[in-house]
Amino acid sequence: MALPFRVRRGRMSPRAADVVVALVVTLVVVVWTLVSAQYADEPVGRTVIGWVLIAVGCGALCFRRRAPVTVAVVTLLSCMAYYPLSAQDGPLMIAFALALYTTAAEGRFAAAVALAAVTLLAVGLGEIRQSPGHRQIDDTSLAMLAGWLISLVAVGRAQRTRLAYLREVEQRALAAEREQEARARQSATEERLRIARELHDVLxxxxxxxxxxxxxxxxxxxxxxxxxxALAAAEEALQAVKATSKDALRELRATLGVLRQADEAAPTSPTSGLALLGELVERARTTGLDVRTELTGTPVPLAPPVDLAAYRIVQESLTNVTRHSGARTATIALDWRADELRLRIEDDGEGAPEEQPLGSGIRGMAERARAFGGDLTVHSTAGGFRVDARLPVEAPASTNTTSKGDPR
Known part of the structure; x- marks a missing residue:
């Protein structure tokens, strides 16, 4: 059998709370009325009508939050009919007071004010029509009733405002939490991509x-x-392989240093940068590629992240030359300017088909350049393939400091 209400997470649902409140109010009114009945005599017909009005007024509270205005009207009409007819004078007014408060608390402020005004006006007119000496409520009690009704509406409105504020705070907290989670996911994704790019370039x-x-x-x-x-050729190749693998291990240790624990020693090998460009060129020459370097302008120290980016761009460009172009010569040109470094890596190979999509290595180079406010373009030339990059001498403020992921 399905219950009329459910309890969620250890708390009653609003419908269940309304039923419980209605039962409590009914119990109070019934007990009070039974006690009052011992001191008042009235016809059986009026007694029956009184109990029916009590049942209607108190029972309506089960729906006080689903239909607050309707419940307030029903309880008010029940009271207006009950008190003139019944001699027992039970506390049915409690039901109307609760319904009036709920009306204001549920955001029906205008309706609550109107009901309070109608109640006060009806009581006032009823007392005015009484003959002298037969009034049930004097002027002081009437003023207290007015204050009581105003207080109920005001407290209900305050509760409405408080709940709205709490909901807004909760929504802001949830939005901030979602934003923080999104930023964390974005940071984790960017860090994974950065490490993947480093490993791709090194290995x-x-x-x-x-x-x-x-x-x-x-x-x-x-x-x-x-x-x-044959022995000399093999020895030469093995020496070249040994030197290349040694450099690869050095850079791999530096890249994987970001994954070390705090109590482990950090790598002490020199950080990759243009200072190691000579070694990079010599390794490329061991493959039979004639690599030439050209320098214009006056070299200046680069910000460490920019220095690493410049080195990786040259490294990846030479990798592409040795793997794909079939070139015999390659030129690395560094043009130092007042506030930027221009890089040009050009070969005399086969170039690249126009319709061929960019590989991950070229995308990685472009991402490195854009990360510091620079740019990178690639295109085939009449005699091969060319990479042009522009990097600022100083890294932007947002990336000027070494991030947690930089292998330093």
Missing amino acids: GHSISLINVQSGAVLHRLGKNPAPDV
Whole structure:
């Protein structure tokens, strides 16, 4: 059997609370009326009508929040009929008082004021029509009744305002919590992408060089050279692989340093930057690529995040040259200006088809440049492929300090 109301999370539903309140008011009115009946005699017919009015007035409270104005009118009419007819003078007015308060508390302020005014006017007119000496309520009691009705409406309005304020505070708290969660998710996503980009640049470059170096020596050994020539070629390739893998491990340790625990020692290897550009060029040359560097302007110290971004852009560009272009030469041009650094990496390879979508490496380079207010463009040329990047000398204020995710 379904219950008329449900209890949620240990608290009664509004409908259940209304039923409980109606039962309590009914109990008070019934007990008070039974006590009063011992000291008042009246016809049985009036007694029956009085009990019916009590049942109607108190029973209507079960719906006081679902239909507040209607319940207030019903309880008021019950009182207007009950008190002139019944000699028992029970406290049925409690039901109307509660209904009037609920009307104001549920936001029906105008209706509550109107009902209070009608009540006061009806009582006043009823007392005026009484003959002298037969009044039930004197002027003082009438003034107290007016104050009582005003207080009920005012308290109900205050409760309405309080609940509205609490709901607004709750909504703001929920909105702030959702915003904080969204920011946390966004920060986590950005951090994952940043780490993925770092790993891609570090491992992609080094593994590509190792692949090219290994492929080159295997090709030479496939021609069955003399033993001493084969041994020299193998030794040269292994030395290059060793140096490349060593650099890769150094950078990988620095990148994964962001995942270290607080009590672990931080990596002490030098941070990647343009200061290591010479080593980067030498590693690329071990693959047989003729890499040239051009410098214009006066070099100035870059903000560490910008320095790392410039290094990664050159690194990824050389990786793409060795892996995809089939180029024999590549040029790295650094143009130092007053407030920015212009980078140009150009090769004499096959270029890239216009319809081919950009790879993750190029997207990563563009994201690095945009992160500091710069930009990056790539396009095929008549003799190969070209990467142009522009980076500010100083990182913007929002990224000028090393973030938690920077491998430093």
